[in-house]
Amino acid sequence: MNKWKPRHKRIAIAAGVLVVVGIAATFVLQAFQSNLVFFYSPSQIFSKEAPTGRTFRLGGLVVAGSLKRDGVDVAFDVTDTIKTVPVQFTGILPDLFKEGKGVVAQGQLKDGIFHAKEVLAKHDENYMPPEAAQALKNAAAMNAKTAATLVQGQ
Numbered sequence: 267m268n269k270w271k272p273r274h275k276r277i278a279i280a281a282g283v284l285v286v287v288g289i290a291a292t293f294v295l296q297a298f299q300s301n302l303v304f305f306y307s308p309s310q311i312f313s314k315e316a317p318t319g320r321t322f323r324l325g326g327l328v329v330a331g332s333l334k335r336d337g338v339d340v341a342f343d344v345t346d347t348i349k350t351v352p353v354q355f356t357g358i359l360p361d362l363f364k365e366g367k368g369v370v371a372q373g374q375l376k377d378g379i380f381h382a383k384e385v386l387a388k389h390d391e392n393y394m395p396p397e398a399a400q401a402l403k404n405a406a407a408m409n410a411k412t413a414a415t416l417v418q419g420q
Contacts (some may be wrong), residue, residue: 296311307401308349316375324351325370325401326382333365339374344369344380351375355382362387 270278305323306316316322324344332343340355342365353371363369363385371382 284348289380307346307405308344309346309352309405311351311375311380312349318375321372321374321383323370323372324353324382325368328363328365328369330365330369344371346401348405348408351380352378353380353382353385355385357385358384360387 303340304317305325305405308324308326310316311324316324321327326344326346329343329350334341338356338358340359341352341354343352345351353373355371355373364387367387370386370388371380372384373380373382375381388420
């Protein structure tokens with residue numbers, strides 16, 4: 267004889283569906299979280315806001331005179347006009363990559379050096395990622411406050 271009443275069968279099926287949906291949602295959220303890539307400026311990296319051992323994006327301006335090439339190995343510095351971070355990259359740089367221009371690099375920070383897996387250069391004269399533009403604006407405001415403080419102190 268069947269010991270399950272129809273009502274108990276419906277409850278068991280509903281509970282099973284909820285468990286399966288919960289497990290699927292957990293997997294989706296974990297995959298989404300592991301693929302999130304946040305943006306940090308050089309100042310944020312120095313203030314230890316950037317994660318170590320995780321991929322993130324670094325943005326700012328390429329420091330003039332800092333570009334060094336050795337075959338496909340490239341080293342350059344990125345600044346937000348307050349702090350500067352050294353970057354190492356192996357690969358071909360975009361055609362629009364230039365010293366003194368905006369750049370966004372994606373990779374990981376190890377031992378104070380940003381190891382980029384991907385380097386993106388701005389694609390026209392007016393474009394800069396909003397996060398990079400805001401970081402540069404914040405840095406310029408900080409530089410203006412510092413200069414005003416120094417002038418008042420003289």
